[in-house]
Amino acid sequence: MTGQSKSPADADIERFRDVLGRFCSGIVVVTALDKGRPIGFTCQSFASLSLDPRLIMLSPGRTSTTWPSIRNIGSFCVNVLAEDQADVSARFGRPGKDKFEGVRWVQSPGGAPLILGSLAWIDCQLWAEHDGGDHTIALGQVTNFDAATSGSPVVFFRGSYAALTLSTF
Numbered sequence: 001m002t003g004q005s006k007s008p009a010d011a012d013i014e015r016f017r018d019v020l021g022r023f024c025s026g027i028v029v030v031t032a033l034d035k036g037r038p039i040g041f042t043c044q045s046f047a048s049l050s051l052d053p054r055l056i057m058l059s060p061g062r063t064s065t066t067w068p069s070i071r072n073i074g075s076f077c078v079n080v081l082a083e084d085q086a087d088v089s090a091r092f093g094r095p096g097k098d099k100f101e102g103v104r105w106v107q108s109p110g111g112a113p114l115i116l117g118s119l120a121w122i123d124c125q126l127w128a129e130h131d132g133g134d135h136t137i138a139l140g141q142v143t144n145f146d147a148a149t150s151g152s153p154v155v156f157f158r159g160s161y162a163a164l165t166l167s168t169f
């Protein structure tokens, strides 16, 4: 094998990523206040889970440096990003200490940063966490939630941001 070529395992992971990328989704930023300091990370793997009790789920990567802090705090806010917040997704989607620089936020009822301009927000208490391979599966019990009266989500598809086009069938 030359230094340039990919191993079959690497090629398989790339193909797997590419296939999974066909599943489009919205984007959330999961936030918390760590001793008064706002922290957060971008998350595509978010889903609703249960109405009674009210539960949501998300999958933080094992390498996330922010998730262990949020786990210790035990509560967090899920910020559902709006169409014009792709830059917010990119900013919170890479490691760094200055993610909140220039980002306007207020404290949610649960005490976590609520990023202004978000389409919706959901305050949660960490309910359970399960093994998910190189990610974990975190379940949040919903304590508060609200949404903007109008607006559209940012959509993530095949590694790119897109806007939603609504059509009637």
Ligand SMILES: Cc1cc2nc3c(=O)[nH]c(=O)nc-3n(C[C@H](O)[C@H](O)[C@H](O)COP(=O)(O)O)c2cc1C
Pocket: 027, 040, 041, 042, 043, 044, 045, 046, 059, 060, 061, 062, 063, 064, 065, 066, 067, 089, 090, 092, 093, 094, 095, 096, 156
């Ligand atoms: C569009 C997008 C979706 C992402 N989805 C996830 C995800 O579902 N789970 C996750 O752990 N990281 C996800 N990430 C990567 C994390 O946001 C990133 O690894 C994290 O911010 C690293 O910073 P941290 O070390 O402060 O946690 C995503 C990033 C982007 C840009």
